[in-house]
Amino acid sequence: MIKFLKLYEKIGIFILIVAASVFLAIVSPNFRNLNTILSIIMQGSYGAIIAFGMTFAITSGGFDLSVEAIMGFTSVIIAMLIPSLGFAGSIIIAILASCFVGFLNGVLITKVGISPLITTLSMQVILRGASLIITNGRQVVISQKSFMSIGASKVFNLIPTPIIYMVVLFAIFYLILNQTSFGRHVAASGSNEQAAKMSGLNVNLIKTVVYILVAFSASIVGVIRTSQTLIGIPTMAPGFTLNVLTIAILGGTSLAGGKGNLTGTLFAGIFISMIYYGLNLLNVQIFYQMLAVGITLLFALFIDGLRMKYLETAKVKGIRV
Amino acid sequence: MKRYLRISVFAILILALVVTFAIAGCKTGTATAKGTTAKTMKAADVTIGYSVWTMEFTFFQNLEKGVKDACKAFGFKYSMLDQKSDATQMVQDMNTLVNQKVSGIVSTPVDPGAMAPAVQKARDAGIPVVCADIGKSGPVNALIISNNFNGGQLAAEFLAKLYPDKSTTFGLGNLKPQWTYARQRGEGFKAKCDELGYTVKSEIIVQNPSAEGGYDTMQQIMSAASDIKGAFFTSGREAVGAANYIKSQNGEQKVVGYNGDPEEFNAIKDGILAATVLQQPYVIGYKAVETLKEILVDGKSYENVEIPAEVKLVTPENLEQVAKEIMDSTGNSAYGAPATTTTTK
Amino acid sequence: MDDIKVGLTPKQRAGNLLGSFGLIAILLIIFGFFSLLIPKLYFTWPNLRDMIRFSSYVGIGAIGMTFCIMTGNFDISVGSMLALAGVLGASVALKAGGIFGVIITMAAATLLGVINGLFVTKLKIPAFITTLGMYFIFRALAYIYTNNNPQYIQDRFWIFLGNGSFLGIPLPIYIMALCYVIAYLMLRKAPFGRYILAIGTNSRAAALSGINVDNIKILVFTLIGVFVGVSAVLNGSMLGAANPGMMGDGYEFQVITAVVLGGTALTGGSGSLGGTLIAAMVIVFLKTGMSNAQVNSYWQQVATGLVLIVAVSLNKLKFWLIGQTQ
Numbered sequence: 001m002i003k004f005l006k007l008y009e010k011i012g013i014f015i016l017i018v019a020a021s022v023f024l025a026i027v028s029p030n031f032r033n034l035n036t037i038l039s040i041i042m043q044g045s046y047g048a049i050i051a052f053g054m055t056f057a058i059t060s061g062g063f064d065l066s067v068e069a070i071m072g073f074t075s076v077i078i079a080m081l082i083p084s085l086g087f088a089g090s091i092i093i094a095i096l097a098s099c100f101v102g103f104l105n106g107v108l109i110t111k112v113g114i115s116p117l118i119t120t121l122s123m124q125v126i127l128r129g130a131s132l133i134i135t136n137g138r139q140v141v142i143s144q145k146s147f148m149s150i151g152a153s154k155v156f157n158l159i160p161t162p163i164i165y166m167v168v169l170f171a172i173f174y175l176i177l178n179q180t181s182f183g184r185h186v187a188a189s190g191s192n193e194q195a196a197k198m199s200g201l202n203v204n205l206i207k208t209v210v211y212i213l214v215a216f217s218a219s220i221v222g223v224i225r226t227s228q229t230l231i232g233i234p235t236m237a238p239g240f241t242l243n244v245l246t247i248a249i250l251g252g253t254s255l256a257g258g259k260g261n262l263t264g265t266l267f268a269g270i271f272i273s274m275i276y277y278g279l280n281l282l283n284v285q286i287f288y289q290m291l292a293v294g295i296t297l298l299f300a301l302f303i304d305g306l307r308m309k310y311l312e313t314a315k316v317k318g319i320r321v
Numbered sequence: 322m323k324r325y326l327r328i329s330v331f332a333i334l335i336l337a338l339v340v341t342f343a344i345a346g347c348k349t350g351t352a353t354a355k356g357t358t359a360k361t362m363k364a365a366d367v368t369i370g371y372s373v374w375t376m377e378f379t380f381f382q383n384l385e386k387g388v389k390d391a392c393k394a395f396g397f398k399y400s401m402l403d404q405k406s407d408a409t410q411m412v413q414d415m416n417t418l419v420n421q422k423v424s425g426i427v428s429t430p431v432d433p434g435a436m437a438p439a440v441q442k443a444r445d446a447g448i449p450v451v452c453a454d455i456g457k458s459g460p461v462n463a464l465i466i467s468n469n470f471n472g473g474q475l476a477a478e479f480l481a482k483l484y485p486d487k488s489t490t491f492g493l494g495n496l497k498p499q500w501t502y503a504r505q506r507g508e509g510f511k512a513k514c515d516e517l518g519y520t521v522k523s524e525i526i527v528q529n530p531s532a533e534g535g536y537d538t539m540q541q542i543m544s545a546a547s548d549i550k551g552a553f554f555t556s557g558r559e560a561v562g563a564a565n566y567i568k569s570q571n572g573e574q575k576v577v578g579y580n581g582d583p584e585e586f587n588a589i590k591d592g593i594l595a596a597t598v599l600q601q602p603y604v605i606g607y608k609a610v611e612t613l614k615e616i617l618v619d620g621k622s623y624e625n626v627e628i629p630a631e632v633k634l635v636t637p638e639n640l641e642q643v644a645k646e647i648m649d650s651t652g653n654s655a656y657g658a659p660a661t662t663t664t665t666k
Numbered sequence: 667m668d669d670i671k672v673g674l675t676p677k678q679r680a681g682n683l684l685g686s687f688g689l690i691a692i693l694l695i696i697f698g699f700f701s702l703l704i705p706k707l708y709f710t711w712p713n714l715r716d717m718i719r720f721s722s723y724v725g726i727g728a729i730g731m732t733f734c735i736m737t738g739n740f741d742i743s744v745g746s747m748l749a750l751a752g753v754l755g756a757s758v759a760l761k762a763g764g765i766f767g768v769i770i771t772m773a774a775a776t777l778l779g780v781i782n783g784l785f786v787t788k789l790k791i792p793a794f795i796t797t798l799g800m801y802f803i804f805r806a807l808a809y810i811y812t813n814n815n816p817q818y819i820q821d822r823f824w825i826f827l828g829n830g831s832f833l834g835i836p837l838p839i840y841i842m843a844l845c846y847v848i849a850y851l852m853l854r855k856a857p858f859g860r861y862i863l864a865i866g867t868n869s870r871a872a873a874l875s876g877i878n879v880d881n882i883k884i885l886v887f888t889l890i891g892v893f894v895g896v897s898a899v900l901n902g903s904m905l906g907a908a909n910p911g912m913m914g915d916g917y918e919f920q921v922i923t924a925v926v927l928g929g930t931a932l933t934g935g936s937g938s939l940g941g942t943l944i945a946a947m948v949i950v951f952l953k954t955g956m957s958n959a960q961v962n963s964y965w966q967q968v969a970t971g972l973v974l975i976v977a978v979s980l981n982k983l984k985f986w987l988i989g990q991t992q
Contacts, residue, residue, distance in 0.1 A: 036544045043537055113982045114975065115932045121919060122971040129967030137382055141587045152569035229532040229562045231584055235377045236531055246798060255794050280525045281545045286498060287809035294802030298791060305790045376963045403963035408912045412904050413720045417954060420712040432912040434816035435905035438829050498814045499911025
């Protein structure tokens with residue numbers, strides 16, 4: 001039982017995915033199709049990639065509400081710079097600019113001491129306004145059609161590129177969080193900031209880097225989405241931030257900080273996409289989709305609570321956990 | 322101690338302000354009560370207050386330009402407030418305009434059902450209210466609105482003409498449920514398809530009202546019904562995103578949009594988007610001010626009048642001409658009538 | 667503690683002063699600035715009256731949230747709660763009259779608050795996650811219940827509540843004042859106030875000292891429901907309709923912003939109701955001022971964000987001056 005519960009912590013959300021897949025495959029033949037499955041994963045990748053960064057932020061004891069504005073910011077910078085700088089130049093500058101925004105978030109949170117909520121909420125409003133000012137409120141059409149290949153082509157004529165990006169970023173973030181001392185330090189600052197400071201960690205620096213990582217992941221998605229639509233969109237993805245938070249939490253990352261579960265985040269991203277995509281294909285109205293997301297969230301966390309309670313009683317009874 | 326001090330200081334400040342204003346307010350309060358009788362004004366004395374849904378969408382920017390240009394043409398003063406897509410802000414803005422004592426109000430309401438008490442207040446203060454597009458509630462003088470249903474029908478007719486074979490199926494990317502007025506476009510499309518004997522095989526709501534949301538929805542529609550030949554998206558930005566998805570898959574499907582935003586014109590020019598249904602936000606805004614002018618300056622009476630605004634289909638054939646017309650009438654260079662594909666600024 | 671004034675350094679004195687009057691000063695600066703800039707549009711009684719009237723929308727909802735954040739919790743479901751309670755009440759008002767509509771709105775919001783509280787305490791799901799789930803669920807239920815049709819509020823009594831006035835002052839201002847007085851008494855004069863501060867400071871210690879933490883938490887979430895209910899009644903009245911998709915959209919972050927700007931620490935254990943009220947007014951005063959001054963709406967967003975950051979930094983400056991860590 002204990003072994004199972006340990007395993008469940010890692011792949012609990014995966015069980016939900018399997019259950020949902022079986023259900024969808026039975027009710028609709030559309031799901032027994034490789035293209036559909038890949039499309040679902042592809043649409044899950046956008047949320048998942050940003051949720052990787054968000055997982056770091058939550059692990060460090062904060063969160064970031066400015067991600068949707070960072071996507072739009074990246075998008076307009078690319079669109080404005082592409083005519084003069086070309087693909088590589090504009091993408092690099094856009095990502096660097098976004099990382100700078102993350103840096104600002106980090107400095108405001110650590111040095112000035114404003115709570116992550118207010119900092120990133122304000123940054124979201126400021127950045128949205130700034131993106132609109134840059135383009136004068138317009139959507140900026142990108143005329144270089146080949147830019148599309150970045151986010152809208154397929155590798156081996158089969159796998160959409162966003163999935164590749166997701167896998168690569170997952171590997172990188174996973175290694176950083178679980179295999180490097182930096183990752184351990186992030187978790188340490190999240191679980192007990194005071195103790196981390198006492199033991200000589202530069203918590204401020206660690207947290208600043210975390211917010212840069214969030215901004216980085218958001219700007220990557222900004223690049224992908226800009227490339228797909230060939231438009232610089234200052235108001236990109238309204239309301240997407242809550243979606244990202246939902247993914248990170250559903251993935252099993254504890255809001256108390258100190259414990260990040262990137263594998264869970266990856267699967268949660270795909271699962272949320274399955275709900276929306278799947279129910280859309282079954283012609284279920286959008287209201288019921290929202291209901292499904294809400295109930296899943298509560299159910300998954302309820303089960304998780306039961307699991308922790310069981311483990312705790314086991315610990316009290318003296319069973320080695 | 323400190324807390325009581327703080328509270329009492331604040332209370333005194335508020336009290337002082339209230340008393341000052343109550344005294345000042347008594348005088349002005351009686352003055353406005355008389356002004357409710359219908360009488361004409363001189364153009365130079367007229368101030369038009371405009372409350373816009375949001376300045377983040379191209380459609381509303383063009384609408385605002387129409388209102389502003391009309392005010393300039395008639396010699397009116399002009400004041401603009403932005404609801405920022407928030408229904409409570411919309412009501413607050415309407416109150417602010419009444420407090421500013423503007424002569425007439427134009428509103429493009431984010432939640433047309435939720436403006437009745439605010440409109441009543443404006444009318445009680447003797448200020449006429451004209452809605453520019455979307456919808457209305459309460460004692461509005463006039464509403465200038467695009468024929469959304471008809472626009473959807475035009476899109477269906479266009480696709481039907483392309484594919485004479487009645488067994489052809491189409492997809493529909495509809496708008497979020499809270500925008501009931503605009504969902505008329507989808508209703509019109511479905512009704513016409515029905516009438517002509519075609520089937521709408523998949524209808525999916527664009528969850529994320531932005532170009533990349535259209536991209537995602539098109540992907541879903543293609544999974545649900547891979548054999549469709551065309552799709553109608555009920556808003557412009559989404560349609561461009563959807564068309565770009567088809568292009569990335571090297572698909573043959575034709576996508577039709579709605580609005581006639583500059584980015585749609587660009588996409589039609591590039592052969593990505595098949596057509597769009599052009600609304601005329603500039604004309605709607607201009608007409609709204611024209612209506613207020615008739616009420617305020619000419620002394621005409623409008624009560625609960627609905628003035629339809631024309632919609633028309635833009636295809637590659639008439640694209641250049643329509644763009645030129647828009648350029649001539651509005652001076653909006655974003656449509657890029659001369660063949661330039663540079664970015665818009 | 668207030669009486670020990672002796673031995674304060676000038677720096678600490680400045681900090682205390684900033685703590686007491688910082689936010690009030692910001693409010694007065696904003697009001698003064700726009701009054702000088704556009705006196706005819708801004709410095710008028712009707713404008714001031716309506717600005718305070720509209721502060722009630724966020725101001726009243728923020729009372730419950732202040733309690734909640736003081737206990738170290740969060741509620742992100744308030745916007746959806748507002749919508750669900752609003753459409754329920756409005757649909758009843760259509761059939762049974764406005765008084766019943768108002769009662770149902772209040773009752774529904776209170777019940778939803780109780781549900782949140784039960785989920786948080788009995789099922790042990792963290793408050794943030796419970797209310798994030800409810801954020802989706804309440805909104806979905808509002809859509810499903812109305813089948814996405816706006817529920818119009820035409821009842822004269824209900825419309826009067828949000829739009830009428832007594833002695834020249836709009837009713838929502840009286841209602842807001844009453845809510846704040848009640849909340850203040852609860853927080854400062856009843857044991858309840860001590861309990862929630864104790865829970866916010868250290869939940870475990872509070873439980874050990876004999877406080878029934880679960881019951882207090884349920885009460886806090888119930889109070890959020892009550893005050894959101896009042897807000898829903900007034901909002902429905904001002905709007906004349908309850909639209910399942912539009913009502914309370916983005917309300918949760920407006921409310922949380924007001925509470926945090928008002929000086930309540932997100933970590934729990936301390937807070938100020940007066941600060942919340944003034945913060946709610948600061949936001950409305952600033953937005954109205956910028957709109958009236960015809961500031962470009964994109965710059966308005968930038969300015970709002972910057973003012974928020976500056977105002978909250980002032981709060982940090984206070985702690986720095988007094989010389990205590992947060």
